[in-house]
Amino acid sequence: MEDLCPITEQGQDNKMRFREFNTLLEKTILKQDSAVGYYTVGDSHAVGLANYAGKPWINKGKNGTKSDEAMHYQAIESIPKGSVVLISAGANDTFANRAPEATASSVSRLVSTATSKGLKVVYMLFPVGTRSNADLRLKTREAIRKALSVPIVDLEGSRLVDGVHADAAGYKKAAAQALSEEQPSVKLGPETEPGAPKIKDRIADSQDLQQGPPYPVEQKDEVVSLQNSLQELGYNVGRTGVDGKYGPYTAAAVAAFKKDYKLEGNGSSFGDDEFKKLSMIQAGQVAKVENPTKVNTGGVELDIPALTSVENVGKAKEVAEEFLGRKMNDDEWKHLIQTTTAESSPNSVEMAQIAGVILNRTRVGYGGKRTVVDVVWAPGQFEPVTGQKKNGRWTGPNKNFLTPVASARLAKIVDAFITHLPQADKSYMNFTSANPAAYSSPGGRKFLDTMIASGGTKIGGTIFGTVA
Numbered sequence: 440m441e442d443l444c445p446i447t448e449q450g451q452d453n454k455m456r457f458r459e460f461n462t463l464l465e466k467t468i469l470k471q472d473s474a475v476g477y478y479t480v481g482d483s484h485a486v487g488l489a490n491y492a493g494k495p496w497i498n499k500g501k502n503g504t505k506s507d508e509a510m511h512y513q514a515i516e517s518i519p520k521g522s523v524v525l526i527s528a529g530a531n532d533t534f535a536n537r538a539p540e541a542t543a544s545s546v547s548r549l550v551s552t553a554t555s556k557g558l559k560v561v562y563m564l565f566p567v568g569t570r571s572n573a574d575l576r577l578k579t580r581e582a583i584r585k586a587l588s589v590p591i592v593d594l595e596g597s598r599l600v601d602g603v604h605a606d607a608a609g610y611k612k613a614a615a616q617a618l619s620e621e622q623p624s625v626k627l628g629p630e631t632e633p634g635a636p637k638i639k640d641r642i643a644d645s646q647d648l649q650q651g652p653p654y655p656v657e658q659k660d661e662v663v664s665l666q667n668s669l670q671e672l673g674y675n676v677g678r679t680g681v682d683g684k685y686g687p688y689t690a691a692a693v694a695a696f697k698k699d700y701k702l703e704g705n706g707s708s709f710g711d712d713e714f715k716k717l718s719m720i721q722a723g724q725v726a727k728v729e730n731p732t733k734v735n736t737g738g739v740e741l742d743i744p745a746l747t748s749v750e751n752v753g754k755a756k757e758v759a760e761e762f763l764g765r766k767m768n769d770d771e772w773k774h775l776i777q778t779t780t781a782e783s784s785p786n787s788v789e790m791a792q793i794a795g796v797i798l799n800r801t802r803v804g805y806g807g808k809r810t811v812v813d814v815v816w817a818p819g820q821f822e823p824v825t826g827q828k829k830n831g832r833w834t835g836p837n838k839n840f841l842t843p844v845a846s847a848r849l850a851k852i853v854d855a856f857i858t859h860l861p862q863a864d865k866s867y868m869n870f871t872s873a874n875p876a877a878y879s880s881p882g883g884r885k886f887l888d889t890m891i892a893s894g895g896t897k898i899g900g901t902i903f904g905t906v907a
Contacts, residue, residue, distance in 0.1 A: 475521045477618070480514045480553070481506075481528035483604065484565055484594065488525065491607040492614030494660065496525075505531045506545040512552060520557035525592075525617050526550060529583055530565035530603070533576045543582035550589055561617040562587055566594045569602040592616040598803065598866065600905055606868070608803040647710035650690045659683035665709060668717055669696060673731035680813040685709075688734075695732040700725070752849070755856040762860055763798045771801075771811035778815050779852055780844050781824045782870075786899030790855040795863030796870050796903065805868060864896075868905040873897050 477495045479485035485500030499514035506528035518524055528549060532542040546562070553560045564584070567577050584591065597609025605613070648658060648665065666681040669692045677688020693713075694706030700716055719725040759775060760766050767775070775794055783790045800806070800814045808814045815821055844852070871887050887902065895904035 475519045476523070478514075478518050478522055478524045480511055480518075480524055480526050480549075481563075482531055484527035484530060484563060484610075485525065487604055488527070488563065488610040488614050488617075491610040496614065500527070503531060504528070505535065505537075506542060506549060507532075511549055515549075515553045515556060515558065518553075518556075518558060521559075523559045523561065523617070524553050525561045525563055525614075526553065527563040527565065529579060530576070533572050533579050536572075536575070537579075539575070539579040539582035542579050543586040546583050547586040550587055554589065560589045562589055562591050563613055563617070564591055564593045564595070566597060566599060566603075566605065568599060590617075606803065606905075607805065611804075647708050648685055650685050650687070650707040652686075654684040654686070658685075662689070665689070665717075666692075668721070669693070672696065672720065672727060675734040677734075680808050680817070691734050695734045699728040699732050750850070751853050751857060755853040758856050758860050759794065759798065762795065762863065762865075763802055767811060774811050774815045776844060776849065776852060778821060778824050780848055782821070784900045785851065787851065787855040788859050789899030789901050790852055791859035792863045792867065792898055792903055793870060793901065794852075794856065794860060795865070796867050799865055799868055802865075803868075864903070866905060867896075867903045870901050870903045873900050873902045 476497065478497050479489045479500050481500045482504050483500070483502040486498055486502055489496040489498035489500065499517065501510060504510060511526075511528060515524065526546075526549060529542045529546045532545065550560050550562060562583075564580055565576070567573050567580065570576075580595075592613045594605050594609055594613055597605035597612070599609075600606050648662060654662075660683065662685050663681055663683045665685075666676045666683075666689055669676055669689070670681070674692040674695050675688075676692045677686075690706035692706070693709050696702075696717075697704060697706065697713070700720070702713060702716060716725065720727060756767070756772055759772070775797055778797060779790055779794045783793045797811060797814055801809060801811050805814065806817055806820075808817050816825055869890065871890055873887070875887065886906075889906050890902045890904050893904050893906045895902040895906075897903075
């Protein structure tokens with residue numbers, strides 16, 4: 440009988456190449472430089488956490504693997520004693536219809552191997568998800584919980600991007616929980632005197648941080664902590680947000696901080712005296728300044744006089760705040776209006792959904808940005824509005840962003856917000872023009888194709904969905 444699906448020589452060669460690629464990938468993962476620290480082992484959830492959470496996590500997981508695969512044990516063997524290892528395994532076992540008790544036993548053996556080697560283990564439990572095997576996944580989760588005695592962080596409740604995997608915010612939250620559960624058994628930084636206050640998440644020594652460029656890689660984590668602390672005290676670190684770079688915006692925030700807390704010097708450095716003062720503020724030993732000095736970050740001051748004259752503008756803001764889940768300051772509100780008008784056509788539903796995407800990103804902390812202003816100015820996200828880098832230089836904001844919104848246009852946006860924003864999809868994180876002719880680069884056109892392939896929804900002249 441004739442073979443209806445013959446394996447051609449080329450097909451056989453492709454299979455061999457794929458196997459060789461997988462072998463090479465595993466060797467690359469297992470041979471990563473090892474030092475006592477934080478590692479992930481297991482399936483695509485482990486990979487996702489390492490990718491989205493970033494430093495200090497080192498990935499030794501691999502997509503598509505089941506809990507009993509030899510690679511996991513080899514990965515554990517390569518991790519130094521005293522390290523923290525986050526294990527996420529068992530999700531793919533359910534897609535193979537494996538019995539819950541068998542999967543739980545396999546996961547338990549993997550965890551026991553890691554603990555017996557002197558590793559501090561945190562297990563990350565996969566979400567039930569929305570795929571057809573949800574009932575089996577639920578039972579497997581319960582069996583795994585009963586089988587383990589190590590700390591567990593649970594992805595259940597995270598927003599899922601494909602019915603199985605969490606979004607970036609979900610993995611980052613799980614990583615933070617894991618970090619709070621366990622720490623490596625070696626010191627990651629200098630000890631402070633017993634009872635002495637310390638800056639939250641301080642990592643580096645008490646050396647002076649200097650305004651760049653350059654931006655030393657070894658100081659990035661400490662600059663991130665500094666930027667977060669400054670923002671918590673009410674100082675704006677600029678449109679680049681918390682990026683680990685001590686640039687001009689952070690320097691402006693430091694200068695305002697020093698002025699308010701009677702510290703000498705300008706914003707070009709942050710040293711031991713400043714860190715001590717910041718730690719005392721965080722410990723409640725020094726009162727916070729009630730009205731922090733406004734930081735001049737050189738950003739665009741939007742002049743939208745019509746915001747107070749159009750009827751129902753206040754109601755539109757209330758609708759937007761209810762959609763977001765919190766109040767917005769005037770700067771956020773202006774950025775939302777200006778970006779919506781610059782990015783949308785006259786289609787009212789499209790206007791509302793564009794605003795919805797901006798607010799969705801703000802709500803979940805998309806890309807680490809948690810204000811409307813930071814979301815709008817995130818690099819490479821709203822380039823038709825805020826500008827882009829060309830030849831290493833920022834072009835500056837588009838004229839559409841700088842031109843005040845005309846009263847008639849603003850009235851249209853206000854009506855769109857009140858009428859359609861409450862029904863906007865709260866899961867959409869991306870949008871792009873539906874017109875292929877609008878793209879001057881292959882990368883932009885590729886993103887459009889990806890949006891369409893992922894089942895994106897067309898509203899007006901825009902495709903909406905979530906692909907990243």
